[in-house]
Amino acid sequence: MALEGRPLLDWQLTALRDAAIDQVAIVVGYRGAQVRRAGVITITNPAFAVSNMVASLWRARAWLRAAPCVVSYGDIVYHSSIVRRADEHPHAIAIAYDLAWRVLWEARFDRPEDDAESLRVAGDQIVAIGDPINDLEMVDGPVPRPAAIHALGGGEPSNATC
Numbered sequence: 128m129a130l131e132g133r134p135l136l137d138w139q140l141t142a143l144r145d146a147a148i149d150q151v152a153i154v155v156g157y158r159g160a161q162v163r164r165a166g167v168i169t170i171t172n173p174a175f176a177v178s179n180m181v182a183s184l185w186r187a188r189a190w191l192r193a194a195p196c197v198v199s200y201g202d203i204v205y206h207s208s209i210v211r212r213a214d215e216h217p218h219a220i221a222i223a224y225d226l227a228w229r230v231l232w233e234a235r236f237d238r239p240e241d242d243a244e245s246l247r248v249a250g251d252q253i254v255a256i257g258d259p260i261n262d263l264e265m266v267d268g269p270v271p272r273p274a275a276i277h278a279l280g281g282g283e284p285s286n287a288t289c
Contacts, residue, residue, distance in 0.1 A: 145207035
């Protein structure tokens, strides 16, 4: 997918490099050859057609455990300042999200609550995350399912087909 004539991935790689991230890995599956970039580590999820994002993270677990890292979806664009702020955050895990997420979800989905999950923030603390929702007021921003983080701790991800 392109934005202003550039693939979204290239926007991300620019933001990461501008934020002084010098090692980047990408988990690929469908059309993996189109995603490969010089200087970027490629990890293949051969079960991409029957699995999900958690399974892709699972394939990268050794790389993710090796050092602090940034995990990002491949279909979003962000500025290097977001990466730097997350890197400078004093907590072990920082989640960046768009305060205007709802406008984007309402443009994409007839029922945004069918795709969104709970994220409630109080001050600098996450107080709820990943729950199914029936009220859009339960969501301060979109986030990956918490299983994606939990799955890296050990054992096969329970909600993925690998």
